Amino acid sequence: MSAARKEIGPPVIELGTIGWLRKNLFSNWYNSLLTIFGLYLLYILIPPLVNWIFLDANFVGSTRDDCSNEGACWIFIQQNIKLIFYGLYPTEELWRINLVYLILLISGVYLLIPNLRHKGWVGAFLLIIFPIICVVMLSGGFGLEAVETRLWGGLFLTLVIAGVGIVLSLPIGVMLALGRRSKLPVVSLLCTIFIEIWRGVPLITVLFMASNMFPLFMPEGVNFDKLIRALIGVMFFSAAYLAEVVRGGLQAMPKGQYEASQAVGLTYWRMMALVILPQSLKMVIPAIIGSFIAIFKDTTLVLVIGLFDFLGIIQFVGTNPDWLGFSHEGYVFAAAVFWVFCYAMSWYSQRLEKKLDTGR
């Protein structure tokens, strides 16, 4: 009697690790087959990779003779680290770049920590004063020695191009999106043409145009350097993409929001700045960050017009006769760095999306 009354728990095979394995990996015969195939795939991929990257790799040394050639030779990266991170920037001036990084890091961390006060001021500092600091610190002036942009390179140059592209293209993109949605036919038509042209062509042709055609457009004596021309190209290109993202947000706004703000007598610009844009930009934040990731990855293309960005410099270092034959290490290192940046951005966007998803 009492035995029958005792509650009977679920069978062991549905519980714990075994239950989980049964449910997720071996639920039927073809799933089991797939699992075995997956395990095999991991077996042929992971151990050799781990061996190459870590176990058989050389980390200490100063020349290529210190490499055993059994695994990766990270000495290659280590010996060229200054070139890879800063390009040909003069060594005694490197503190200027590091200071800029430090300011950015401190204010960035400040903005990321929740529940701190004066975030608005820090943001304003980053958007208005920080760019000026950057220009002065990096290119020189006010008693600092001038450093030509042709000496800029490496990860530093990549961050400059991506940073300028991201910061400048957002406002232009918003204006283009507003223009395209405008009721004034001329404005709307011009913005549409502008957006579609930039979006319809590959970035590489834009960069070719920037390096070959820009000099022809300018009056005599006006000579932009190569970096600025590339920056202008990247900026317009990404602005066009952002414009379409922002337009998506504008279109998703319920009509009532427009009508309500007009009903309380807001002018067009106030309506946009106070009611429409804050809501619609919030809606498309994931897509905007997606565009930022794309810009960041696209900065690698500047190497075709002869700028040595992160990838370009790694490619260049690999052609150094002392270090021939280490392209694998270079590419893997570059891939890891790019991956960390891009993945961090997409992780942050997912987090933000969850945090901002308050409306529903």
Added chain:
Amino acid sequence: METDKSKIGSFIFNRSVQGIFYQLITLGLVALGIYYIVTNTARNMLERGLASGFHFLGVESQFDIGMTLIDYSPTSTYFDSFIVGLLNTLLVAGIGILFATIIGFTVGIMRLSSNWLIAKIAEAYVEILRNIPLLLQIFFWYFAVLRALPKPKQSLELYDSFFLNNRGLFIPDTVFGEGSSIIFYLLWLTIIISIGIFIWAKRRQNRTGERFPAFYVSTTLILGTFFVSLAATGFPVSFEYPELKGFNFKGGVKLIPELVALTFALAMYTASFIAEVVRGGIMAVSKGQTEAAKSVGLKQNLILRLIIIPQALRVIVPPLTNQYLNLTKNSSLAAAIAYPDLVLVFAGTALMQTGQAIEIIGMVMGVYLFLSLFTSLIMNLFNRFMKVDGER
């Protein structure tokens, strides 16, 4: 006096008057900007002695191109080099799209698998590949993998017919002998008949509710006719296998390493985006649809074919074409590893030789622009066609 003032006021503050005023200003500014650029350009070109116009297209190009799909030699014109570049771009885009679709759909479906391991492997694929710049991946496949392959004598081989070495990928060539044209005519005929069968089966099902196994019947028809005709004409189609002669392979089709690396990188990279598109499309079909289909007694494969796939495709196709377009535009990265595509041949070599930057870059951009606008036109038509009544 008072009325005059209010008249002026109502004129100035009139919405439509303001609108016209703003538009005139915009138009004026844009025209001024264009005028400024055009006059500067004209003066600069005059000073540097640059020619203008499209006469250069008929001039002998005097450079050779490593890979051409049409007859081309240094005595051909610049226009021929343009066509060669364009065809090479379309070739790499075409092969890339084919493989990206296959890999992308596979990975996308894998991500939705109930098998935890398979889903995780697919997720890792997507997260790794889409967060690494495409150019880096192209470099990796070209410099680190294909260039590091063994010499032709130690090629990697598959079934004695596919050979991979540092000179490229060698695959068998199909040779169409006499009488093979009749097979193609029959193939086309059976395909047309099959389409007829599908239409008839659909009509009959709408009318009577009876299903007809159109898929099996038409597949049998096409394949059966194909093989029977092949046998009847005495197998006029044969393969020419690449063979090692001296230091290199002769015969077969040679794919240069630049093409292989580029296609591979483009396909793998774009596949990671296509996988997300596919996953999103399938997940967008609400669960209620599957449950409803189950409750009316449809079998699993019919649920997939009749309920889920048609609805998922409506979500998938627009972003999918967008990815195809991206792949085509990204194929311009060929210039970085010297695959002779439109950008390298025309915006590179031809531009360097003629110096006619505006015409050449204009033509190259025009090609890509045309492809984009053409694709979006098709997409708009597709969306209109697929729109369900009562939807936005």
